Amino acid sequence: MGHPDPTVLRNSTYTAGVDSQVNKRAVLRExxxxxxxxxxxxxxxxxxxxTPPKLVLLRGDLGAGKTTLVKGIASAFxxxxxxxxxxxxxxxxxxxxxxxxxxxxxxxxxIDTPRQLETLALDDLRTENSVLLIEWGExxxxxVRERDVEIALERExxxxxxxxxxx
Ligand code: ADP
Ligand code: MG
Numbered sequence: 001m002g003h004p005d006p007t008v009l010r011n012s013t014y015t016a017g018v019d020s021q022v023n024k025r026a027v028l029r030e031x032x033x034x035x036x037x038x039x040x041x042x043x044x045x046x047x048x049x050x051t052p053p054k055l056v057l058l059r060g061d062l063g064a065g066k067t068t069l070v071k072g073i074a075s076a077f078x079x080x081x082x083x084x085x086x087x088x089x090x091x092x093x094x095x096x097x098x099x100x101x102x103x104x105x106x107x108x109x110x111i112d113t114p115r116q117l118e119t120l121a122l123d124d125l126r127t128e129n130s131v132l133l134i135e136w137g138e139x140x141x142x143x144v145r146e147r148d149v150e151i152a153l154e155r156e157x158x159x160x161x162x163x164x165x166x167x
Contacts, residue, residue: 028149029165032156039065039153039161040082043072049165052101052129055146057137060153065161066135069151070105073133079103088135092120101131108136117142 028049033039050056050073058066067087074080079098088094088107096103104125111117117140125132137143138150150166 025150026167027164028167030163032160032162033065035159036065036068039068039163040072040075042163043069044076046073046165047076047100049149050101050131052131053126054131054148055126055143056131056133057143057147057150058133058135058153059138059150061155064153064155065163066151066153067105069153069163070103070133073131074098074103074105077101077103077131093125102127102129104130104132106132106134106137108134108139111136111139114140114142 029046031042033042058069060066067085071082071085074085074096075082077096077098077100079096079101080103085096085105086094088105089109092107092111094105096105106120106122108117111120122132122134122143134143134147137147148167152164152166154162156162
């Protein structure tokens with residue numbers, strides 16, 4: 001990170017933050033998808049990398065494709081069909097049980113304080129068998145510290161999405 005990259009400066013603060021952190025870590029997989037279907041297909045390839053137990057942060061702006069990616073992950077784990085995976089924006093946690101993993105899809109968009117986070121008792125969900133897929137978890141330093149994998153999604157135009165798995 002020598003001098004500032006002008007393309008990063010033109011982008012949102014969010015993107016600049018992601019980029020500065022990504023540079024210090026290992027990118028395990030990187031892909032650019034061109035449709036929701038391609039993002040789902042990419043999600044389907046991740047079962048090996050996401051063998052439980054895992055805490056996964058899904059990072060990206062609203063509409064970046066975080067929930068869409070979970071459709072692929074959950075269907076590949078045979079835990080839910082793509083259509084059954086919907087955003088846990090209001091319910092906060094959706095659980096999908098599969099033969100090889102219990103998936104917990106969590107949306108912290110509406111959770112603002114560490115105290116509110118505590119009421120969700122996420123630690124109780126962390127078993128040998130569980131994969132926690134957390135949207136907006138980067139708001140909480142504790143989750144950033146404890147995460148095993150981060151998946152960062154960035155828009156590239158209307159239907160392009162750059163997806164990076166970062167350890
Ligand atoms: P998030 O959970 O990050 O807020 P969603 O997965 O709910 O985002 O929504 C992503 C939206 O973007 C969906 O309407 C989807 O159809 C659309 N979309 C367009 N192109 C893509 C793509 N390449 N990957 C994922 N979603 C895409
Ligand atoms: Mg979502």
